[in-house]
Amino acid sequence: MPDVSPAELASQEALDAMQLCLDTGRSFRLEAGAGAGKTYSLVRALHYLIERDRRMLERRRQSIACITFTNVARDEIIARTDRSPVVFCETNHAFCWSLIRPFQKQLRNLVGDMEAWTERIDEAGGDIGDRAVEYTLGHRAIKADSVLLGHDDILPLTVALMEHTKFRRIMAARHPIILIDEYQDTNSQWMDGICRLLLGHEGAPLLGFFGDHWQRIYDDGCGLFEHPAVIVIPKEANFRSVATVVDCLNRMRPELPQDVVDPASLGTVDVFHSNDWTGERRDRNWKGDLPENASQIAFEWVRSRLEEAGWDFDDGSTKVLMLTHKLLGAEQGYASLGDVFRDNEDFAKKKHPHIGFFVDRIEPACDAFVENRFGAMFEALGATVPLVHRASDKRAWHEAMNRLIQLREGGTVGDVVDHLASTQRPGLPDSVARRERELGEFDETSGEEMPRRLTELRNLRSVEYAEIKALRAYLDGHSPFETKHGVKGAEFDNVLIVVGRGGWTKYNFDKMLTLARLDTIPAKEQSLYERTRNLFYVVCSRPRKRLALLFTQELSPEAMSTLKAWFLPDNVHAVTFSR
Numbered sequence: 094m095p096d097v098s099p100a101e102l103a104s105q106e107a108l109d110a111m112q113l114c115l116d117t118g119r120s121f122r123l124e125a126g127a128g129a130g131k132t133y134s135l136v137r138a139l140h141y142l143i144e145r146d147r148r149m150l151e152r153r154r155q156s157i158a159c160i161t162f163t164n165v166a167r168d169e170i171i172a173r174t175d176r177s178p179v180v181f182c183e184t185n186h187a188f189c190w191s192l193i194r195p196f197q198k199q200l201r202n203l204v205g206d207m208e209a210w211t212e213r214i215d216e217a218g219g220d221i222g223d224r225a226v227e228y229t230l231g232h233r234a235i236k237a238d239s240v241l242l243g244h245d246d247i248l249p250l251t252v253a254l255m256e257h258t259k260f261r262r263i264m265a266a267r268h269p270i271i272l273i274d275e276y277q278d279t280n281s282q283w284m285d286g287i288c289r290l291l292l293g294h295e296g297a298p299l300l301g302f303f304g305d306h307w308q309r310i311y312d313d314g315c316g317l318f319e320h321p322a323v324i325v326i327p328k329e330a331n332f333r334s335v336a337t338v339v340d341c342l343n344r345m346r347p348e349l350p351q352d353v354v355d356p357a358s359l360g361t362v363d364v365f366h367s368n369d370w371t372g373e374r375r376d377r378n379w380k381g382d383l384p385e386n387a388s389q390i391a392f393e394w395v396r397s398r399l400e401e402a403g404w405d406f407d408d409g410s411t412k413v414l415m416l417t418h419k420l421l422g423a424e425q426g427y428a429s430l431g432d433v434f435r436d437n438e439d440f441a442k443k444k445h446p447h448i449g450f451f452v453d454r455i456e457p458a459c460d461a462f463v464e465n466r467f468g469a470m471f472e473a474l475g476a477t478v479p480l481v482h483r484a485s486d487k488r489a490w491h492e493a494m495n496r497l498i499q500l501r502e503g504g505t506v507g508d509v510v511d512h513l514a515s516t517q518r519p520g521l522p523d524s525v526a527r528r529e530r531e532l533g534e535f536d537e538t539s540g541e542e543m544p545r546r547l548t549e550l551r552n553l554r555s556v557e558y559a560e561i562k563a564l565r566a567y568l569d570g571h572s573p574f575e576t577k578h579g580v581k582g583a584e585f586d587n588v589l590i591v592v593g594r595g596g597w598t599k600y601n602f603d604k605m606l607t608l609a610r611l612d613t614i615p616a617k618e619q620s621l622y623e624r625t626r627n628l629f630y631v632v633c634s635r636p637r638k639r640l641a642l643l644f645t646q647e648l649s650p651e652a653m654s655t656l657k658a659w660f661l662p663d664n665v666h667a668v669t670f671s672r
Contacts, residue, residue: 099352100330104130107328108137114324115141115270115299120292121162122276122302126349127634128333128584132166135274135303136173140269143177158268158298162275170274173383181268185279186244189251190228192264196254200226201252204240213647229655255479261290265298276302277309277316280493284315293322299342307346307630309623312599314370333584335360337430338640344659345630360638361381361402364656364665365395367645371670374647377435377593378654381603381647382594388645391668392591395643399589404639410586414632416593416602418473426442433552435545438599440564446524447506447553452565455509458519459501462494470494493518501562507554588636592629593645600625602644604651 097105107123111134114121125131142157150156159182161167167248170182183191193200204210210233214221217235225239233243242250254260273279291297301598306317319325331339331351337357343350367383370391375382383391396406404411430440439445443452444487454473461470474661493516500508521529532547592602605625608614614622633640648656657665 098354099356100332100354102350103330103331104134104328107326107330108134109300110324110326111138112141113302114326118299119324120302120320120322121326122304122318123326123328124305124349124549125303125328126305126331126346126351127308127630128331128339129305129328130330130332131303131305131328132274133329135272136170136374138272139170139174139180140303143174143179146270147177150179155267155269157180158271159183160271160273160279162184162278166274170543185283186228186231186247189247189283192260192267193247193251193254194226194228196260197226199254200250201240203250204242204246207249209243209245225505248280248283252282253430255286255290261294262296265296269298270301270547272301272303274303275307276318277541278302278304278311278314280313281291281315282313288318288320292320307349307627309627310631312427312624319500333637335638336632337362338636338638341640341660342630342634345633359641360636362639362660362664363641364401364660365391365398365641366559366644366648366653366656366665367391367668367670368647368653369667369670370647379594383645387670388593390670391643391645395589395641395669399587399641404587404589404641412583412585412588412635414588414590414633414635416591416628417601424666426521429556430553431606433547433549433556439549441568443568445521445549445553446528448561450522450525450565451506451509451561452568454519455497455513456562456565459498463498478582489516490518501558504558505554506556506558506561508555509558584635584637586637587639588632588641590617590632590640590642591645592642600628602629603630603646603648603652606655607649609655610651 107125111121111123113119115138123131123134124226125134132167139157141161146157155181159180161170161182161184164184167182167184171180174180174182177625181188181191189220200222201249204226205214205221213233213235221235221240224235226242227239228247229458231244232241233246234241255264277282288299292300300323302323309316327349329349329351331342331353334342334353335354336353337358337360339351341362351434367387370387372384372387374380375384382388390656394403400406406413409540431437434440434445436444440448441450457473458470461473462466495511496516497509497512500512504512510521510525513519514526514529520526528546532550535543535547537543594603599621601621604618605622608618608622633642642660653665
């Protein structure tokens, strides 16, 4: 009998515990750390249930629901279960819409009471009437015969309907078993509804949760949840990384120790800090970070040392993960955006209405136009599209889009906005037009200080639009430099992580490392600590063989102590700066 690795033994123990829950009708939460094979466990559960229950489910016209966080995960699970007809695999929003769609009368009443819809309903005559409630592109709109729900409407409407016993009975009758992937990123309101109204209630579906609360990366995610009706199953295995890397992860997270495939497997871990820099550091939101030129010097110094140690940055085996948007922007071609916005998340997470409009709608629409996919172009533009009735309309669209393509290459953000405002092909969404109007109406000679949102918009308008294209390419993952959203679930032979203050408002790595030394995290720091720790854990768990970190942010003695405890003193080095 072949030897079984420690990781395989740990994995089988978790799978056995999961199968016992499925056999005894107990809801469970499988906590699978980085590299543990969470998706493998989920697929194993589905295969077991298909084999066990297929005939019964088909006879009763039921299915096992599998709720995923992304379309990519959905497609992968569907493929790995051979498109079984007894598995209904969809994203959170699509799954919830499938449940609530038949309840048209109730949906009309609920939408009519939602504050977010008040203005639109008033403009439509003060009443939804008997319009059909639909969910297509995820943009809110009221048309002559329909109400189009937005993405943000689906989960609250589902929770509202779940308050009714009849709705819950119908849900359980359709899906007696519901498995939820990446539970930690599931919307908090939706998870609260599940905990209150399903778990522990007689006749409710059996629920299985798969994920890792240390890998929660979305602000509205529920993170760790506990419920007396849920059995916790730790999966203490790591099939990704060598022992050298996993040992660091285990010191970082001793409550979920992981066994590796080969305990003798060796790699390297190196941490480089910039505390020996004697020049002036940055202030405000970049407080304690190196100046931009010094950050670049430190990065090149570390890269050179790693290349001497055998790293190859050009063969696709190495990924650079930037946790500092200033340096990342310089590398990727959108450096000015870091100067425009006080909060990096305005552009990095598309929270500013202009950035979201450009990246999510204008850029995909322009790509589709260049490729002559006009249906896809109008779909990307959504509710801003005027009707096309005649040949002259088509010509006007063609001329407007050709000019837009030119401005994307050689114009500023302001040039693009003014063009769209003038042609209305496409028109500006309300949020963008409103802020443009506020800027245009502000009297700079009045002596009144311009609000920050308008100052940022004025500065944004002067930025070359090419930087928006570069930002979009980075956010879509077409980049050798990425941060958390692009790499969660990914793995690479070698990973270099550049960690800085970088203008983050929701992350502070020095503070996180400092707080990690405490037995109890102060309540006021808990959110910042967990958010930063989770991001740090996600990126540190990506490499198969070699891990390196560069801190451009100055670190406190307590933070340095944490690094040495997690990564060992001999692996912590100072960057040498030649002045």
